[in-house]
Amino acid sequence: MATRTRRPERRQEPLSRERIVSAAVELLDTVGEGGLTFRALAEHLATGPGAIYWHVEGKTELLAAATDAVVAAAVAVEAAESPDSPQDGIRAVALGLFDAIEEHPWLATQLATQLSRSPWGTVAPRIFESIGRQVRALGVPEGSWFTATSALMHYILGAAGQNAANTASAGTLGSDVDRAEFLDAVSAAWKELDPDDYPFTRAVADQVRGHDDREQFLAGIALILAGITAIHPLTT
Amino acid sequence: MATRTRRPERRQEPLSRERIVSAAVELLDTVGEGGLTFRALAEHLATGPGAIYWHVEGKTELLAAATDAVVAAAVAVEAAESPDSPQDGIRAVALGLFDAIEEHPWLATQLATQLSRSPWGTVAPRIFESIGRQVRALGVPEGSWFTATSALMHYILGAAGQNAANTASAGTLGSDVDRAEFLDAVSAAWKELDPDDYPFTRAVADQVRGHDDREQFLAGIALILAGITAIHPLTT
């Protein structure tokens, strides 16, 4: 059977938008934001820059697609597990995004860029929907859905964004050491601020040392949840 | 007296870091983020690109300086007025940043970038300090200062960032029309989402139409303030 006519290994997987986006995410993860180049991407895919443009409009769209892919995966993981309570559900969504940003440090900047350039593209509704469902399940009256969900989403994006750089690129254990050193450095820097201009920041300099990002992040969520419960009479 | 020997108009104002940063902000405001070029900046300052590098390390530092300058001005305005209550103080800081981002749309992306690249540079402490003072005045126990202030800061940055693109570049009245059209478009787009994937987002599509950004922003702040009061027993 002449199956081996002339295609021993199919030359290679054909190019596709998905393969390109996936390679872009990989490149962003490994070499960082500045490392994503159409030339590097082309080499990674064993092709030329021109071929990529057949599937993708430009770098802006490519970054948007990479961001969307990662966010979609993050909220999909959360949606899979059914939480015990709406509060747990909100925490799950929040931590899903938190972890995604930790895993893909470039995501923080990209999220901000996507959301501020086209606030209601494909990324925002994904996050908004995930949080909103839990807000509804919480028993928030319908008239307050938008306000409550927006507040949670904004807090999550703001907090997760800032915490992005706190995690080193290292693996399992070494990063903890780096992190301790990093927090020590921040704490020390804060203590050397001008006492007249920064009395408060100096006063909390010690609290920053050794604090747990994840815990702080969840404490903020708890604050907002408490606020929602306090202000909006729940219907359950 | 021969004061007019040879210097009728001093050739020109000498280059300085401040002049460069100020020109950069102006350029960012007028031609947008992509329009800030060392060549354009040089032309604006009637000099060459090389001269700029004597005062500034590179584009990254220039953007950081521009961001810092604008943020410093924003929180300085707020600090000038003495608020009636700590709550009013927090609202003042928040609205100060909100307005700054509205006035300088590029600020949203830059804030996110600055905060995620070097989370505790010069920008974060400025904001942190402004909010923190009000939190302290609010009577929050010292052990919760960091948590409460961080939560507020993250919400403010997250919310202000997303609202940046909502305001058109136009002037006083025309932007309101643009804004109404914009919200209509968003609302319409949300209603066309997949009913299976986006039931919640579709349900609130009407609430987005005609909502007031500023009001929503303050509603979120109120939510967090209520949460703080609910969770942390105030000492006043």
Added chain:
DNA sequence: TGTCAAGCTGGAACGACGTTCCAATGCTCT
């Protein structure tokens, strides 16, 4: 006042990037 080193200027040049262009190649029908 003349001289010299240091601070500062600005234009030319370099390498890398995003993007465009297009000849060559594979694939799918008839």
Added chain:
DNA sequence: AGAGCATTGGAACGTCGTTCCAGCTTGACA
């Protein structure tokens, strides 16, 4: 087998951030 079209990938273009360096200005000292 051949025509037509989708797809490829490498070369080329213009612009960017950045570097380099020859000249200018300035202020201190002799």
